[in-house]
Amino acid sequence: MHLKQWLNDESHDDRLTANYSFAFLDEGTKREIRRKILKAIAIPGYQVPFGSREMPIARGWGTGGLQITLSIIGPRDILKVIDQGADDSVNAVNIGRFVNRVTGVSLTTDTADASIIQTRHRIPEEPLSEEQVLVLQVPIPEVLRTIEPSEKETRRMHAEADYSAMWLYLYEDIIKYREISIGSRYPVTVNHRYIMDPSPIPRWDISKLQMAKNLFIFCAGREKRIYAIPPYTEVRPLEFEDHKFRVEDFKGAVCSRCGSTNTYLDEIVENENGMRTYSCSDTAYCAKAALRKQQ
């Protein structure tokens, strides 16, 4: 183009800065995150530091998961976003809307239809396939942070696979409570090497990590760490011979909506007398099950 032509084009009076690129992130950012994802896959459970970028949602609200999603997503993907298992949770809706706006990809609530699922605090009840990637938002990636505040020290512990302090912590927990008192964020050993924080998923979901067909990518935006569990990988919760890992016990409670007895349930306080009902935390699964029941 000649300069004259360029200068005469009035559209060039507009601000250049008002345009966003495909998937929001600039290409350099995507390249860095992509490189780090590959390293995370190659060293299962190891936390790869990365230069987490500031996203238009606040740190702690899923910026890590969002950066992963935006770095891997293409126009043909179908995205599902959930928070606490629900598709319609406000933060999930907000993230889904944003990704749709900057990529144009379609959104779904059906777990089986999605090629990428971004989630906070849950793994869907429906088993995933080799064609799917689960992206988990992580608030605190360092599994050893509870027992050791210094990053320098936890790095050393991981480097030397020196996990005695973690085992001691669990042991003392049992002495104190006669049970392991950890609720969610239950530590797991990945590929017989690294102890890893599976993000604040309930213990109920831990077994879904073991020898899964799909890839799991975890990302903490604020703490700037990416880690992964490849498909078909050994993932074991920490436990003792005489104190086994146990999942949440709903004592035979049934989902009031679909009647499921084999899902993770939300406990709903109905009135001041403390009357409780239960419903599936995974709302998409619940909707499918309810439909099946009707038919």
Added chain:
Amino acid sequence: MKPMDHEIQTQQVFRTIMRAMGYPGTIHRLLNHPSHKTRTSSLQLVAETLFDQDVTFCVIGDQGMRELEDILHKLTNCPVTEPSLADFLVMTSPASGGKLLTAKTGIPEYPDHGATVLFSVESLADGSASDFLVRLTGPGILGEKYIQIQGLDREELCHLRELNSGYPLGIDSIFIDQQGCIMCIPRTAKIQLR
């Protein structure tokens, strides 16, 4: 919003590499474009997807290695360095003359500093229990995986095994063949050679 073709192309290439890294030993076509078949163009696609000014690379090969270095540098703005410092090694000849052994394998605190090696080979194919060059087991592999690799000396695979013997230290490999297919062997994969 209409995405730029180039952005979409590198996204697709990345997803293929990610898939290959997640499922070691599986062979994937880089792009479904017939035009991306030559050796250099497949290498270029991978380089464009992963290289930039924030990392370094180095080509190990015989003839044409300087030219290739030049092409990749111009394409990606990625600085060239020596094999022992490079984040990415590009191997274009069947033998490295031991240079591969100098690759970075990371340090215990940061094993991710280990290099990624792009092996440019003749061809990749699935093998079988009776007919294979490499047998892989480990994360990402359900049971075991048999591979045939043409155009790479057996010794280099021995080097690879040696480099990855101190897990989690090690290097991660991406094999790219002349038909535009790729296959990955991350450091977690146990390599058995025939």
Added chain:
Amino acid sequence: MDDKSLARLRRLLPLEEISVTKAPETGLIMMTARDCYDTDFCLGEILVTIAETQIENAKGYSMVLGDNPRKAIISASLDAIFNGNDAKLQAKIIRCLRAIDKRHKNQQRTESLLPSSTRVQFDAMPEG
């Protein structure tokens, strides 16, 4: 550089001979600074606009502060002219730039007189 100066420069450019090889784009340049121990560090990024042009074989490049595509493209054109061999055109542009620069310097000088007026004046007392 204000709009008026840009317009003046634009009139001197051989518009039809200049081709836009890279249309203006915004981006970030990382500002580095050197501390009191001679350590260079990243201070923060600056929003800039870049552009590239060409006249015959001479390439021109520019980077200007802020989101300013028109200034970027004219600066790149000037750069191309100074990387070329048209001495007559160069001289004409230098004259224009000098005038613009003079006005700019004058303005800066006047502005700097204000802080200068806040300089604390210590009067030396004769000793003893």
Added chain:
Amino acid sequence: MAYVAVKGGKVAIEKAAKCMEYERIKGASSPLEVEQIKDQLSLLVDRVMGEGSLYAPDLAALAIKQSSGDMLESAFILRAYRTTQPRLGFTLPGQAGEMRIMRRISAAFKDIPGGQVLGPTPDYSLRLMDFDLFEDSHKRRQEFIQSLFRDICEIDEMPENFPKIVELLRKENLLEERDRKGSSDLRVDDVTRGSLTFPASRSVSLQSMARGETGGMLLLAYSNMRGYGNVHPTVGELRVGFMPVNILHPYTREAYAVGEIKVTEAEIISQSKTSEGTPKFTLGYGLCFGHNEVKAISMAVLDRATQADESKAPSEDQEFVLSHIDGIESMGFCNHFKLPHYVTFQSSLDRIRKTQEVWDAPEAVVE
């Protein structure tokens, strides 16, 4: 029938954003122009650019308008914007010695070469309400400016360059130089492209503080000044002015001037604590975008404090300081506790109920 919340989030989100927008525009006053914010709230713009880590006055002013003046939100919008823009490279290292000075003072010496230049500062004015500003008019402003420039010709011109005070001390061999790096060819670490790891290099430490939140840095620096630390700073030199921005021209490989940006620089002097050898001074360095003296001085104090061989106070612990001064991160994490946590809460409930059960059960059953 039990009420189960499954749908409705989408509509609520859209309405909530609109509610916020309504709060911003519902007043009867005329719309605020971005230019007005840039010109008349320039210190706010400076602070937002510093904490947003992006020098772009127009965009900073826009962010301030958009966020109804919430400083953390504005800096956040600016930071997030960076993510969409390509990185074009690095400038040549800017040198404070080459600054075009607006203000420059030293607390260490009464008179200094080049003189004390007070420049624009509220330091020596009384913090009395100026009720005249209720009736701020163009006319009043013009008159003020005219009177200010009336006698300007009689004023001596500013020197082109001011010598650095710490260089005077350096020449006398009064400075400890253990942190002095030999050359500038060392690759500059960039924390926005990696992640903060410890111990952090000097360049990473300075960068993290340059983008830190003023209030957080002041708090930590103040704790040190008050006694939880041992820096006892003297402001060797404080400069406010314009620093030239130069890059290497991609074709000619010569220095190319892009423009200049406003920065604040502080160098604090502190007595060295090392027991060996002759006592010397050590330095702390602060530099930030825009005019923000509290931040530059706090940064210099923290720079000095985190050089301590062993940390005896939070402000002397590099990891503690650098991990907690980022406004965008701390604000985000604080706000995230508003997100639903009922899955994890359910999990905790289960554990507490279970442990209670175990405790209440007879011992024999437990074993």
